[in-house]
Amino acid sequence: MNTQTIKKVLLLIISIVGINLIGGLSAVFAGDIASKYAQLTKPPLSPPPPTFGIVWPILYCLIGISLYFLITSRSTSIKKTALILFTVQLFVNFIWSIIFFAGNAFWFGFIVIIVLDILVGYLIIYAYQINKYAACLLVPYFIWILFATYLTLGTAILN
Template identity: 40%
Template sequence: MKSKNISALLISIMIPLAVGSISALISGNTMAYQTLIRPPLSPPAFLFPVVWTILYLLMGISSCMIYVSGDPNTGKALKYYALQLLFNFGWSILFFGLSQYLLSFIWLIALILLIAVMIYQFYKISPLAACLQIPYLLWCMFAAYLNLSIYLLNR
């Protein structure tokens, strides 16, 4: 692998990790999550940072594959990637920081739609890069179940 591509990979991985970390810091103390009535299938709180770290790594690798592809549609695909990252950033703040469970659910539905469009755009360039985003899509769909359930159980 060329050193330029290694640099691109490292930067690509650091971007989603930074987005997630900064969002978590802004969101504040997530200990309130423990006090909520949670639905069946709710994972223990310690699992969330582990899963998100893996997902952010996959997102970074996938986005790097698109970035270095040289495909003429790269710019469009990466715009969707950036937009969904922005929505990802905002969700934790809405849910954990502001306890806006209904609004965060609606926001999450928009995020899921953006992820689906991003995957489609990535697929046109690199099917493998698109496939690396599928765990993220599935996790966000699971998060939507948790988010809606928490809204309904705690109002």
């Protein structure tokens, strides 16, 4: 392998692992999510707790790969905006579970996840103009957080 290929592989690994670490750190700050989730009155279609432990690492891998494609894509006039959107949505994603689970602020969590939905929607639009693969990799994440928005609203109403 040449040096350029090694650098790209390392960047891909760092992107995937870094996003997963950020997600894991958010869960640590949110406290005992499984216990809190079990105590909530949940809306219909709420998945069983193990689902989240399967889905989120997969989504974080896809998000990390998307980040890699964005970083390594040619520079365009909107690449900086896309990377800023990526960073902001990642921060909002990070704080959501802390607000919702550690803070028991269900309605504020609903507002935060609406903001996340909007940010990720815009990110996909910008990413598509830079790298179609980066945008497509974000679509499962977007669908999942739209479902999470339903769950958040239902939980806020029922609790």
